[in-house]
Amino acid sequence: MKRQDFYFDLPEVLIAQQPAAERRASRLLVLEGQNCLDKQFVDLLDFIQPNDLLVFNNTRVIPARLFGKKQTGGQVELLIERIVSDSQALCHIRSSKSPKPGTKLIIEQAFEVEVVGRQGALFEVVFDSTKTPLEWLEQFGHMPLPPYIAREEAQVDKERYQTVYGTRPGAVAAPTAGLHFDDAMLESIKQKGADIGFVTLHVGAGTFKPVQVDKIEEHKMHSEWLEVQPGLVAQVAKTRQAGGRVIAVGTTSVRCLETASVQGELRPFTGETDIFISPGYVFQQVDLLITNFHLPESTLIMLVSAFAGYENTMNAYRHAVEQAYRFFSYGDAMLVFKQNTQRNGK
Secondary structure (H helix, E strand, O other), X not given: OEHHHHOOOOOHHHEOOOOOOOHHHOEEEEEEOOEEEEEEHHHHXXXXXXXXXXXXXXXXXXXXXXXXXXXXXXXXXXXXXXXXXXXXXXXEEEEOOOOOOOOEEEEOOOEEEEEEEEEOOEEEEEEOOOOOHXXXXXXXXXXXXXXXXXXXXXXXXXXXXOOOOOOEEEEXXXXXXXXXXXXXXXXXXXXOOOEEEEEEEOOOHHHHOOOOOOEHHHOOOOOEEEEEOHHHHHHHHHHHHOOOOEEEEOHHHHHHHHHOOOOOOOOOEEEEEOOOOOOOOOOOOOOEEEEEOOOOOOHHHHHHHHHHOHHHHHHHHHHHXXXXXXXXXXXXXXXXXXXXXXXXXX
16 A cells, blocks of 8 residues: 555644643544444443453653753754663754764753764763663653644643553653543443553654655564563453453554564563554454544554554544544544454454
């Protein structure tokens, strides 16, 4: 398929710039086959059955954006992509000229980092050793809002660009499907007789990287670190035995489950993934998907198209535009049934 096959016209006014007043106050578009149902996010509970398992990504967004100066006075902006040790990190650096190895950067007039090398587009930097990189970020970093949010970071983002269950710091972008859940809704899911489980995928800045090739099969996916623990594998097995369904909360949870199933069965997995899911992919583990609305021509809309069917997905996106749903990270959500499945079973 071609990249252009996944284009849709999105009025800029539909790109959500602020979170909803409450996490659960978003709308929910239910896509089941060719049918689109307009609901509220709290109506998700009506579609959850006893013995279902909802799989959440428990990564936590780190305040990964730093501002500073070169020793020569030039302005720099760092976006930490990944912390690799107690002193080093990989990052994107925005400046008038790319800094060379040995360049020292003065951050917030408080501490220094030194550029020591490069790995492709990423710079290797060493932090002042008096604190760990995460400690420096927690003190001086800014929340890395997505590029389509056209405003400065605000106090509200420190809470709302973060899931209520995120416990493992490491992401530089939020797993946005999870932003709709509050503690009360998680409790309501359990009261329905469903189970909750967690995987970890530290979302990188590459999630916003556009597909640049015309033939999507030629696209090279960025790499991200994930972990699927033995306990989650056991929860999935228990769900299957009870006749329940696996509901992935977010495309990152999908990528975790499918990466850990490349040999045909779900197994514990820790490491890197560059799995690229597009139409034609055969899903191993996921029965339903909860997700936000994604960028035109992005790998994420391609994943949804693989799951729900290309025509169904693109029709649903046209419907969402017509009905003025809010798009992207702070926007509304979808509940997506896998193509050729029924509501009461696979």
